[in-house]
Amino acid sequence: MRQTASRFGRSFVTCGSAWFAFAALGGPVSAQEVGAAAGIYQKACAACHGIDGRGAALDQVGFDVPLPDFADCSFASREPAADWYAIAHEGGPVRAFDRRMPSFSGVLSVSDLELAVAHTKAFCADRAWPQGELNLPRALVTEKAYPEDEAVLSTTMASGTFVNEFLYERRIGARSQVEVNVPVGAQDAGSGWHRGLGDVKVALKHVLSHSADTGHILSVAGEVRLPTGKENEGLGKGVTIFEPFVAYGQLLTADSFLHVQAGAEFPTNGDRASNELFWRTAFGRSFVEGEFGRTWSPIIELLGARELGEHESMLWDVVPQMQVTLSRRQHVMVNAGVRLPINDREWRGTEVLTYLLWDWFDGGFFDGWR
Ligand code: HEC
Structure with missing residues (x-):
């Protein structure tokens, strides 16, 4: 993972060609960007992961694979954004998760996917947890x-x-x-x-x-x-x-x-x-x-x-x-x-x-x- 100055003037981490919001929870993020990230998440991810990031009800999603709780800091803070980006880009199997976590490569652009991941990382808002x-x-x-x-x-x-x-x-x-x-x-x-x-x-x-x-x-x-x-x-x-x-x-x-x-x-x-x-x-x-x-x-x-x-x-x-x-x-x-x-x-x-x-x-x- 690499730290580097971002286009938006705050820290990003890169892994290969991808760029990630490093501290989606802090730094000078524009309101526009935050809004865009929420919009992409709601369209692409919320049907399964829930608007609040805690996971939609299983009878609603139609499968029985438990969904992660992105708002649980004990779990979410320890996952580097690059790993979540890899899963969202390639689909669950890239990290041996269920294939019901779909691949978004070819569905969302790199920057839209980064914003969606930044939004999932922001559900844990307690900054006491080291990233x-x-x-x-x-x-x-x-x-x-x-x-x-x-x-x-x-x-x-x-x-x-x-x-x-x-x-x-x-x-x-x-x-x-x-x-x-x-x-x-x-x-x-x-x-x-x-x-x-x-x-x-x-x-x-x-x-x-x-x-x-x-x-x-x-x-x-x-x-x-x-x-x-x-x-x-x-x-x-x-x-x-x-x-x-x-x-x-x-x-x-x-x-x-x-x-x-x-x-x-x-x-x-x-x-x-x-x-x-x-x-x-x-x-x-x-x-x-x-x-x-x-x-x-x-x-x-x-x-x-x-x-x-x-x-x-x-x-x-x-x-x-x-x-x-x-x-x-x-x-x-x-x-x-x-x-x-x-x-x-x-x-x-x-x-x-x-x-x-x-x-x-x-x-x-x-x-x-x-
Ligand atoms: C069709 C339902 C569905 C959609 C849409 C979906 N996911 Fe998932 N996602 C899942 C399931 C199911 C899992 C759990 C897989 C497992 O535990 O084996 C998962 C797991 C994940 C994980 C892994 C978390 C961990 O355990 O480390 C991440 C990250 C993730 N999803 C991000 C996203 C993002 C970002 C989007 C939108 C761009 C998205 N997902 C859209 C179903 C979905």
Whole structure:
């Protein structure tokens, strides 16, 4: 998705050749344009979606496929306008929805269809909800600012270690999110492998500021790492650690994006682990196959961490990676990359990192593939 100045002097997002009202809900929109958008929606969409966007009665439309509620911000705000444009242009099947959602290509002009989509996006008028455009592709290490409803299975492989992490994230209202991370690891102890639970982490995140017009989102978060893993088997740190951080996301031109995360780790017992500061950035760009197909996002992360102590130095890593959407709905994706230490390589090895991500709000894991 690309942000660019529009013909109407406000932010638009482009995806391929199409232009969208980015913030249909804000910015200096002319009354004429708003009126035109409502008119097109009423003619082309309201018979099924209802004048109020909540969906016409099923006995009235003559089919039994439930209609979405465009006025429900919890659902509507998270959908990027480009995705809704793709569905309205190509019809439901382009994102594995029902074919009773018809294709409007050849029926409405590009600009009329954009206005109809802008009108559907405007049914949710509560600006507390961050727009889906700000939900940037997830990097392997750097945390996102956007609050999510998703489940992620990630793996870290290095010589002598193998860790699976099960991460569950759930939104609370417009701006908050809770997450639980359960790692299960295996550590080569020389005499054999130790397997077991690692340190469970629980975190809360809250969005402080976001704007579809400027393309930014800023959150604060607090994480607690509990000493549930056996320290003597290399599966945990043996101490409770508090980790406050800020996360920032920025949409850039040419379908590119930036994540920045900065924070600190404070162990409750300073004898067993040291305080640490960390700084992570991820820069990436999305490429869409064809006009509405699979999305590939190459990303590169630069990670810095430093223990607070007299003789400690900054440790730097770089993580090239590729994220790709797997399902037609684009709610299941994978990412794979390698974490390469830049300095202190005598004692720090390369790690292979992957995740499988399921955006469960958008449908069951096995729904939305065809
Ligand atoms: C003939 C009835 C009909 C018309 C006319 C219609 N739709 Fe739909 N639309 C549907 C149905 C049915 C679904 C739900 C499909 C599903 O859930 O599988 C749907 C779903 C959608 C979705 C997907 C929402 C989501 O779940 O992410 C969007 C966006 C959408 N319609 C936009 C439009 C727009 C814009 C127009 C007018 C230009 C329009 N529709 C006209 C029947 C219609």
